[in-house]
Amino acid sequence: MRATAEANPNIALIKYWGKADAALNLPVTGSLSLTLDTAPTRTTVELDSAIADDELVLSGVAQTGRSLERVRRFLDLVRDESGSTVKSRVDSVNLIPTGAGLASSASAFAALAAAASAAYGLDLDDRALSRLARRGSGSASRSIFGGVVRWFPGDDASSFAEPVDSTGLDLAMVVAVIDAGEKSISSTEAMNRTTATSPFYPAWAESTTRQLDEMLRAIARADFTAVGELTESNSLRMHATMAGAWPPVRYQRAASIALIDAAAELRAAGVEAYATMDAGPNVKFLCRPVDADRVEAHLAATDPSARFLSARAGEGVRLVDEAATA
Amino acid sequence: MRATAEANPNIALIKYWGKADAALNLPVTGSLSLTLDTAPTRTTVELDSAIADDELVLSGVAQTGRSLERVRRFLDLVRDESGSTVKSRVDSVNLIPTGAGLASSASAFAALAAAASAAYGLDLDDRALSRLARRGSGSASRSIFGGVVRWFPGDDASSFAEPVDSTGLDLAMVVAVIDAGEKSISSTEAMNRTTATSPFYPAWAESTTRQLDEMLRAIARADFTAVGELTESNSLRMHATMAGAWPPVRYQRAASIALIDAAAELRAAGVEAYATMDAGPNVKFLCRPVDADRVEAHLAATDPSARFLSARAGEGVRLVDEAATA
Numbered sequence: 160m161r162a163t164a165e166a167n168p169n170i171a172l173i174k175y176w177g178k179a180d181a182a183l184n185l186p187v188t189g190s191l192s193l194t195l196d197t198a199p200t201r202t203t204v205e206l207d208s209a210i211a212d213d214e215l216v217l218s219g220v221a222q223t224g225r226s227l228e229r230v231r232r233f234l235d236l237v238r239d240e241s242g243s244t245v246k247s248r249v250d251s252v253n254l255i256p257t258g259a260g261l262a263s264s265a266s267a268f269a270a271l272a273a274a275a276s277a278a279y280g281l282d283l284d285d286r287a288l289s290r291l292a293r294r295g296s297g298s299a300s301r302s303i304f305g306g307v308v309r310w311f312p313g314d315d316a317s318s319f320a321e322p323v324d325s326t327g328l329d330l331a332m333v334v335a336v337i338d339a340g341e342k343s344i345s346s347t348e349a350m351n352r353t354t355a356t357s358p359f360y361p362a363w364a365e366s367t368t369r370q371l372d373e374m375l376r377a378i379a380r381a382d383f384t385a386v387g388e389l390t391e392s393n394s395l396r397m398h399a400t401m402a403g404a405w406p407p408v409r410y411q412r413a414a415s416i417a418l419i420d421a422a423a424e425l426r427a428a429g430v431e432a433y434a435t436m437d438a439g440p441n442v443k444f445l446c447r448p449v450d451a452d453r454v455e456a457h458l459a460a461t462d463p464s465a466r467f468l469s470a471r472a473g474e475g476v477r478l479v480d481e482a483a484t485a
Numbered sequence: 486m487r488a489t490a491e492a493n494p495n496i497a498l499i500k501y502w503g504k505a506d507a508a509l510n511l512p513v514t515g516s517l518s519l520t521l522d523t524a525p526t527r528t529t530v531e532l533d534s535a536i537a538d539d540e541l542v543l544s545g546v547a548q549t550g551r552s553l554e555r556v557r558r559f560l561d562l563v564r565d566e567s568g569s570t571v572k573s574r575v576d577s578v579n580l581i582p583t584g585a586g587l588a589s590s591a592s593a594f595a596a597l598a599a600a601a602s603a604a605y606g607l608d609l610d611d612r613a614l615s616r617l618a619r620r621g622s623g624s625a626s627r628s629i630f631g632g633v634v635r636w637f638p639g640d641d642a643s644s645f646a647e648p649v650d651s652t653g654l655d656l657a658m659v660v661a662v663i664d665a666g667e668k669s670i671s672s673t674e675a676m677n678r679t680t681a682t683s684p685f686y687p688a689w690a691e692s693t694t695r696q697l698d699e700m701l702r703a704i705a706r707a708d709f710t711a712v713g714e715l716t717e718s719n720s721l722r723m724h725a726t727m728a729g730a731w732p733p734v735r736y737q738r739a740a741s742i743a744l745i746d747a748a749a750e751l752r753a754a755g756v757e758a759y760a761t762m763d764a765g766p767n768v769k770f771l772c773r774p775v776d777a778d779r780v781e782a783h784l785a786a787t788d789p790s791a792r793f794l795s796a797r798a799g800e801g802v803r804l805v806d807e808a809a810t811a
Contacts, residue, residue: 358691358692358722359685359689359726361688362688362729392733395735396684396729399685399726399729402724403692406714409721413742416741419735
């Protein structure tokens with residue numbers, strides 16, 4: 160059997176930062192994201208009884224080491240459920256491969272979950288697929304769904320994502336890709352250090368739970384301004400929590416701050432744009448689709464060396480091909 | 486009577502951020518600072534029974550409004566203690582007036598406390614002078630003393646500063662003055678908003694109390710690296726606490742972050758420099774005197790538009806003139 164699936168990245172408006180259970184990828188808090196309509200990952204899983212162990216090819220390059228091990232462990236979960244012992248070849252590409260800054264473990268494990276579960280003959284509903292994707296990468300649970308998506312904390316059974324009705328809200332995202340210079344620490348290490356050493360972590364968890372509730376209310380009344388202000392505040396609080404770690408974790412570079420300031424300038428000029436950052440220097444701006452060009456133009460004037468990607472709300476994971484093979 | 490006093494600015498290594506009592510300027514936590522040997526404020530207080538109310542001249546310009554009211558309220562405290570009702574002329578200048586970024590209410594109220602108490606005939610010891618200066622501006626309590634200074638929280642009687650023995654530690658500070666662009670919010674408003682709205686504030690207060698204890702131990706063993714790391718961490722945590730406020734308070738500009746990153750580069754190259762920021766975009770770097778030129782050179786290469794001021798540990802407040810007048 161062979162199956163191919165595509166999944167899009169998602170950007171959290173209310174962030175996931177900190178695991179309650181590292182093995183199961185259970186989050187400390189709920190989170191909420193927007194699935195984008197760009198930069199999908201396309202992944203094919205093909206069972207092959209002739210190979211001794213799973214193989215992984217990323218963008219045409221055969222993988223070894225940690226990324227291969229991570230995929231093998233994930234496929235073991237699928238095999239456990241299907242009863243199969245057959246190994247697979249996994250071939251994965253990012254359809255916008257040119258370093259758009261959105262290549263993410265979220266789209267990767269959402270696509271892998273869909274392709275692998277289909278190839279191994281599991282008949283999973285979206286909720287089960289979200290739980291499975293979560294085991295690969297926490298935020299992948301959200302890329303199963305399109306548009307605005309909420310991921311619940313809980314136990315292995317209850318921690319899944321589901322779509323949130325955002326009728327009346329038309330959301331766009333302008334992604335500013337910054338030339339970061341030196342490499343920062345990995346998001347997993349940053350997350351672990353933050354939860355272990357930041358004096359702000361407990362307050363972060365409480366605050367995020369509160370802001371998620373406020374965000375859901377703001378979405379329900381289609382209050383774009385409140386959605387944006389909560390997005391920017393939650394991101395600043397996450398990075399503040401990291402700055403409190405020992406040693407400090409700082410993903411906000413000078414260029415990031417200049418762009419966050421540029422969003423404030425846009426708002427002062429009547430154009431609503433709200434900045435959010437993840438475990439890297441890039442900055443994503445939530446705005447209305449009608450404002451996206453003006454937002455990008457002002458950001459580009461602020462940082463002529465940045466590259467930009469403009470996105471709208473995108474769809475969830477989809478199976479694009481499924482076939483019995485020889 | 487007429488008296489003239491000089492006082493130097495101080496830079497907190499463990500920050501004062503948040504009042505337990507706004508009227509008495511009692512801090513939530515203890516703090517610790519280095520008094521600098523530069524940018525002193527020189528203030529003359531001259532009693533004049535012929536004037537109807539206190540007058541204030543700052544750098545040659547007669548003041549009205551809030552700064553005058555603040556000085557009048559301060560002189561009322563001195564008169565309450567002295568039994569006098571005579572009004573005064575206050576003349577104050579910063580001896581390095583060219584926007585060095587260090588003009589501070591700390592040096593201003595330390596100099597005013599010393600000059601006014603002498604002019605009104607109060608015989609205050611340093612501790613009483615520190616308590617008095619505190620009423621004008623919290624951090625002024627620290628500029629009464631030279632070198633490394635600790636300010637205690639407590640009640641009106643017990644909240645004063647005192648010098649800390651820093652034998653074996655030779656400290657320098659390179660101040661980077663950044664062209665900030667737009668004016669940020671005042672430190673008082675920022676402090677109030679932070680204590681009222683940041684979910685991180687309680688953890689900030691606990692963390693600062695802990696870091697002050699660690700700092701005192703690091704100073705006692707003359708451990709420059711630990712002093713520097715605590716300095717940088719405490720500053721990052723203060724600004725993190727502000728970023729958590731609603732609306733967020735952000736004093737870290739892009740240029741500030743670039744300079745903080747430059748300090749990390751210096752450390753990676755074996756030169757110890759640690760960044761600290763207060764309620765503004767400028768960045769101060771704690772380093773060894775022998776490294777100050779190299780620190781300044783690297784910072785200047787990072788931000789050619791910044792101006793620099795290099796300082797060592799300076800002395801406390803001093804009376805430079807006292808005379809009976811006609």
